[in-house]
Amino acid sequence: AQSVAQPEDQVNVAEGNPLTVKCTYSVSGNPYLFWYVQYPNRGLQFLLKYITGDNLVKGSYGFEAEFNKSQTSFHLKKPSALVSDSALYFCAVRDGGATNKLIFGTGTLLAVQP
Amino acid sequence: NAGVTQTPKFQVLKTGQSMTLQCAQDMNHNSMYWYRQDPGMGLRLIYYSASEGTTDKGEVPNGYNVSRLNKREFSLRLESAAPSQTSVYFCASSEHRAIQPQHFGDGTRLSIL
Numbered sequence: 001a002q003s004v005a006q007p008e009d010q011v012n013v014a015e016g017n018p019l020t021v022k023c024t025y026s027v028s029g030n031p032y033l034f035w036y037v038q039y040p041n042r043g044l045q046f047l048l049k050y051i052t053g054d055n056l057v058k059g060s061y062g063f064e065a066e067f068n069k070s071q072t073s074f075h076l077k078k079p080s081a082l083v084s085d086s087a088l089y090f091c092a093v094r095d096g097g098a099t100n101k102l103i104f105g106t107g108t109l110l111a112v113q114p
Numbered sequence: 115n116a117g118v119t120q121t122p123k124f125q126v127l128k129t130g131q132s133m134t135l136q137c138a139q140d141m142n143h144n145s146m147y148w149y150r151q152d153p154g155m156g157l158r159l160i161y162y163s164a165s166e167g168t169t170d171k172g173e174v175p176n177g178y179n180v181s182r183l184n185k186r187e188f189s190l191r192l193e194s195a196a197p198s199q200t201s202v203y204f205c206a207s208s209e210h211r212a213i214q215p216q217h218f219g220d221g222t223r224l225s226i227l
Contacts, residue, residue, distance in 0.1 A: 032214070034214050041220065041221070042220050042221075043118070043204050043206070043217075043218030043219050043220050043221055044157070044204070044206075044215075044218045045218070046214065046215075046216055046217075049214060090156060090157070092214070094214070101159060101172065101173070102159070102214055102215065104156035104157040104158070105156050106154055106155060106156045107156055
């Protein structure tokens, strides 16, 4: 069965510092991996995805994520955090073409301090 | 603005009451989804509609029914609301089922007393 884990409930970082939000996954086939962001009282917004190809994926708002097959990880990164990046971040995984079902992690709250 | 529109935004129900959550998208997307979001649990798929005229169960379909009224609209019905259905409900859409949910509505916050 497919699953995804976000080991940190909250990540705190100072503005201007690099940030990392961690995600690990488990699927039986080839993973399709996604990151979404949710601002207060809003729906999720799609940030980026990995299907195949380069392990470093670039997305919206300066975010990028690195796919690591050996560590089954897909960590979200940004070189320089902004206060406006403060939000709830969700990692999600789909088991390739085997299913249409997207499994979401429990979310990581990113707090960027000025 | 183009996107996914959900109504109502807030609702309080008594146990046993029924109601329908409405969702409409204006992006000509084929696939639509209903999720619920509960604290510490991420999003869980209730039902989805891969295309007009089809619907399928997700992870947590019990207690819910859906209708894909046309290509634009996908409604979620609670026939007899229970306190365990207190949640935030999100509708989402994508161009087709092979693509992840691309656009989400802003949610319906539902409390069942």
